[in-house]
Amino acid sequence: MEHFIVTMLAKSGEEAKVASYYQRIGKDIEAAEGFLGRTVMCSVPGSMAEDVNKRITAEQRAEHPPHDDEQSAQFIIHERWESKEARWAFSSNLNIDRKAELFPYILSAHTHEYYVDALNP
Secondary structure, three states: OEEEEEEEEEOOOOHHHHHHHHHHOHHHHHHOOOEEEEEEEEOOOOHHHHHHHHHOOHHHHHOOOOOOOOOOOEEEEEEEEOOHHHHHHHHHHOOOOHHHHOHHHEEEEEEEEEEOOOOOO
16 A cells, blocks of 8 residues: 655645645545545644643743744645555546646645655555
């Protein structure tokens, strides 16, 4: 099984448009040969920092490195495929223009890579 993971930051206020893009390709990806499953996650900016600040002291916070205050929501898309070839076939035949439908709503920093299970190689 191949794990294909994409990470990206949505522009502030554009999270719904990014989610909508991945929702729109849902039927196409589910019908793709070799597709095994997908999870699309979106962070809730500031929620972890808020929770941590309620639970630890100022002295404990001072022991941690400074936190980037970027308030963009991070998306993590984890797709599972039978093979890299199946993933490429899907991507090559997708009838949605990523340049128009997705790129205007995300920041330039993003990753897309194949992954292996680090604990069970």
